[in-house]
Each structure stands twice: as C-alpha cells, then as structure tokens.
Amino acid sequence: xxxxxxxxxxxxxxxxxxxxxxxxxxxxxxxxxxxxxxxxxxxxxxxxxxxxxxxxxxxxxxxxxxxxxxxxxxxxxxxxxxxxxxxxxxxxxxxxxxxxxxxxxxxxxxxx
Amino acid sequence: xxxxxxxxxxxxxxxxxxxxxxxxxxxxxxxxxxxxxxxxxxxxxxxxxxxxxxxxxxxxxxxxxxxxxxxxxxxxxxxxxxxxxxxxxxxxxxxxxxxxxxxxxxxxxxxxxx
Numbered sequence: 001x002x003x004x005x006x007x008x009x010x011x012x013x014x015x016x017x018x019x020x021x022x023x024x025x026x027x028x029x030x031x032x033x034x035x036x037x038x039x040x041x042x043x044x045x046x047x048x049x050x051x052x053x054x055x056x057x058x059x060x061x062x063x064x065x066x067x068x069x070x071x072x073x074x075x076x077x078x079x080x081x082x083x084x085x086x087x088x089x090x091x092x093x094x095x096x097x098x099x100x101x102x103x104x105x106x107x108x109x110x111x112x
Numbered sequence: 113x114x115x116x117x118x119x120x121x122x123x124x125x126x127x128x129x130x131x132x133x134x135x136x137x138x139x140x141x142x143x144x145x146x147x148x149x150x151x152x153x154x155x156x157x158x159x160x161x162x163x164x165x166x167x168x169x170x171x172x173x174x175x176x177x178x179x180x181x182x183x184x185x186x187x188x189x190x191x192x193x194x195x196x197x198x199x200x201x202x203x204x205x206x207x208x209x210x211x212x213x214x215x216x217x218x219x220x221x222x223x224x225x226x
Contacts, residue, residue, distance in 0.1 A: 036215075043116070043203050043217025044155065087154055099145070099168060100215070102154030 004088045009107040018075040020106050022088030025069050030092040033064060033071045038085045038105070047086075048073070075108075083110045114138075116218035118204050124224045125194045133189045133221040135204030142210055144187050146179055147203040149220070155203055161187060162210060194225045 005023040012018045024033070032051050036044035048055055050062040050071070061074040075082060085105040091098045117136040125131050137144050143162055147155035148171075157171040163184035172179070176194075181187040191198055201222045205215040 042219050043205065046214040099157040099160060099171065105154050
C-alpha cells in the first residue's frame with residue numbers, strides 16, 4: 001500500500017485559500033488519490049478524487065503533477081466551518097475491498 | 113435509509129464485558145467496511161464485506177473481535193472480553209459498488225472500556 005505523508009497541522013484565516021500537500025512517492029499505476037474531511041464526532045466525508053492533472057468540484061480542487069508523487073488539495077476561501085482534519089489516501093479505488101489507509105491527517109484550523 | 117446509521121453512538125463497558133456494535137448501511141450498498149479510530153489518530157481498517165461474504169478480516173486486532181453481515185445489509189461488530197485498549201471510535205462505511213470508490217461513513221460508535 002502506498003504510504004502518504006502530509007503536514008500534521010495548518011492554520012489559516014477566513015477567506016484565505018488553503019493548500020495541503022501530500023507526498024506519496026511509491027504510488028502505483030492503478031492508484032487514485034482521494035481526500036476526506038473529518039469533523040469531530042463524525043465519520044470522514046469524501047471531498048475529491050483524482051488520478052492525474054487537475055480535478056475541481058464545488059468544494060475543492062486537486063492538483064496532481066505529472067509524476068504523481070505528490071498531490072495538493074486546495075480549499076478556496078475557507079470559512080470557520082472548514083476547520084477539520086483532512087486525510088490524503090492513495091489506493092486502487094477500482095479494486096474490490098481495497099483497504100484504504102488513512103494516515104494521521106492534517107488538522108486545519110481556520111481563524112476569524 | 114438516507115445515510116449510514118450506527119448504534120449505539122456511545123457505549124461504556126466494564127473491562128471483560130462483551131459489546132455489539134451495529135451498522136445499518138445505505139440501502140443497496142454492496143461493500144461494507146469497519147474501521148477503528150483511536151483518539152487523535154486516523155481510521156484503521158478492520159474488516160471488509162462484499163454482500164454477506166467477509167472477504168478481508170486482516171485488520172481485526174485479535175480473535176476477540178468478530179464481525180458478521182448475514183443478509184448482506186446490516187452488520188454487527190462484536191468485541192468479546194473487552195480490554196481498555198479497545199476504547200476507540202468504531203466507524204462503518206459502505207460503497208455503492210464492489211470497487212472501493214467513495215466511502216460513505218456513519219458517525220461511529222464510541223466505545224469506552226473502564
């Protein structure tokens with residue numbers, strides 16, 4: 001299973017853009033990169049998934065360079081409610097029962 | 113149901129007691145996962161079901177842990193003779209199809225063993 005490394009914590013302010021970079025040097029050909037968000041006392045929630053280049057949805061963008069050894073989750077104009085733990089996962093999402101490894105996550109604190 | 117439902121949300125057990133945690137996934141979700149999340153840590157895989165078949169139980173920490181999904185919908189995670197190190201949040205997640213794709217998590221069951 002590909003191992004991921006991401007910062008333990010990040011602070012930001014309301015209205016700023018937050019970028020969280022995840023390293024996954026031994027990513028495999030079939031692996032996708034997926035990000036989850038988790039609030040206290042809740043289960044993780046899917047944010048975005050990508051394979052290469054750039055993916056954008058209504059809440060975030062995911063940038064993946066050509067070598068795919070890292071990825072950056074971008075949260076535009078964060079608000080206080082974006083304070084959460086963000087997990088970067090790498091795995092073959094097309095495989096049955098792929099036991100995704102969450103790692104420690106990045107704790108993002110958005111200040112007023 | 114509209115989402116993944118887990119019960120009980122909170123459980124306090126005395127050391128040595130048996131506990132049962134229930135997961136009611138989204139209707140029609142084929143795959144079901146159990147994760148264990150210790151305080152301040154990321155979720156760790158416990159076991160995986162495809163319909164009623166338990167295809168991977170490599171993450172179960174000991175033979176005191178047992179999971180079942182007899183009719184391919186509701187799943188139960190049972191922990192026998194609970195120990196203090198079993199204290200954690202137990203998360204259930206499902207996916208629409210066989211492939212992992214997007215996991216839909218419940219809110220978890222917080223187990224505290226005294």
